[in-house]
Amino acid sequence: MAALNIDDAADMFGGMADYTQNAYTSNDILSDDGGDSIGGDDEDQNEVALLRQFWVNEVASPSLLPIDVDLVECMTLLLKNQVAVIDQLEENVGGEAKDGRSEGREARNDGTTGAKRHQKKHTAYPHNSSPSARRFAPRLQIPCLPFN
Amino acid sequence: MYQSEVDRVKYVLVDYLRVRLRKIERNALWYLSQFPDGKEYRNNAQDESVTVTFLSPKELKFCLSYAKLLRTHMNETVLKHMPSKLLDNKPELDLNLQKLDDMQTARMIDQPKDDTYVLAKMRSNGSQWVDNGNKDEPDFSDYRTGHMILARYDAIKERVISKEIELVP
Numbered sequence: 001m002a003a004l005n006i007d008d009a010a011d012m013f014g015g016m017a018d019y020t021q022n023a024y025t026s027n028d029i030l031s032d033d034g035g036d037s038i039g040g041d042d043e044d045q046n047e048v049a050l051l052r053q054f055w056v057n058e059v060a061s062p063s064l065l066p067i068d069v070d071l072v073e074c075m076t077l078l079l080k081n082q083v084a085v086i087d088q089l090e091e092n093v094g095g096e097a098k099d100g101r102s103e104g105r106e107a108r109n110d111g112t113t114g115a116k117r118h119q120k121k122h123t124a125y126p127h128n129s130s131p132s133a134r135r136f137a138p139r140l141q142i143p144c145l146p147f148n
Numbered sequence: 149m150y151q152s153e154v155d156r157v158k159y160v161l162v163d164y165l166r167v168r169l170r171k172i173e174r175n176a177l178w179y180l181s182q183f184p185d186g187k188e189y190r191n192n193a194q195d196e197s198v199t200v201t202f203l204s205p206k207e208l209k210f211c212l213s214y215a216k217l218l219r220t221h222m223n224e225t226v227l228k229h230m231p232s233k234l235l236d237n238k239p240e241l242d243l244n245l246q247k248l249d250d251m252q253t254a255r256m257i258d259q260p261k262d263d264t265y266v267l268a269k270m271r272s273n274g275s276q277w278v279d280n281g282n283k284d285e286p287d288f289s290d291y292r293t294g295h296m297i298l299a300r301y302d303a304i305k306e307r308v309i310s311k312e313i314e315l316v317p
Contacts, residue, residue: 048157051157051160051161051164052160053311053314054164055160055161055163055164055167056314056315056316056317057308057314057315058164058167058168059163059167059315059317060266060267060268060315060316060317061266061301061305061308061315062260062261062262062264062266062301063171063175063260063261063262063301063305064168064171064172064179064202064203064260065202065308065309066200066201066202066309067168067201067202067203067204067207068201069201069204069205072161072164072165072204075157075161076161079154079157079158079161082150082154083154086150086151086154089150
């Protein structure tokens with residue numbers, strides 16, 4: 001039984017091979033060296049790339065493929081750690097924003113003009129001011145796992 | 149950025165496990181008949197015994213409980229109401245639904261459709277591959293890394309497991 005080579009077949013129809021390759025890479029949720037910002041070291045990046053490879057194969061195959069239990073447990077642990085780190089970061093940022101709010105309240109009570117008060121208000125609520133300040137503003141904890 | 153990257157990896161992990169659970173639910177009885185303890189014991193090219201884990205301990209537990217529920221449901225809704233002559237005294241009818249319970253009749257159990265065609269991508273040069281004894285496998289000696297192929301899944305399954313071929317969803 002011979003397998004059909006998509007590249008050869010596509011050449012006959014004017015370079016569809018490039019399209020198939022590009023379509024495949026652009027549809028990837030994670031790149032081959034995915035997880036750049038997770039963990040930060042090569043080992044974690046390899047694990048994310050490995051998980052991506054297992055996931056892609058599992059989605060496309062009609063039957064079950066072997067599972068790497070250690071990898072799944074490791075990734076679960078890694079994600080828990082990362083979520084804890086993000087929570088800690090948000091807590092810190094939230095504390096700073098709270099300090100800013102109390103400053104704004106003091107400004108309103110000390111008899112400043114409306115324009116100055118407006119200026120103070122914006123520094124007190126960073127998510128209303130510049131894009132860079134908005135980035136560091138505390139975010140709501142919304143579960144964002146997509147479901148089919 | 150950091151949060152969205154974590155969410156992406158979380159999605160991949162959750163979807164990976166969810167896809168596996170969906171497959172287990174679809175063919176729970178068949179997987180239990182093939183891998184009673186969730187593992188397959190095989191010999192590799194060097195004739196060394198290798199253990200391949202197809203079901204993790206938690207998946208095996210889920211599969212066992214799901215299969216038990218399924219068997220109970222089938223017995224209560226179908227087998228219980230079948231005429232006794234179909235079940236006991238007529239082996240030539242080839243129904244043998246009673247045997248569904250003791251997992252002896254694979255004919256009555258749905259199998260995964262491994263004969264479907266899948267898109268795949270070569271992860272290494274086919275000329276370097278060691279023969280794995282699969283007679284249905286196409287000749288990949290002319291194919292190089294990165295080539296896309298369309299082939300029957302059961303013919304390339306072993307290559308997917310050994311990570312020489314990557315499937316494309």
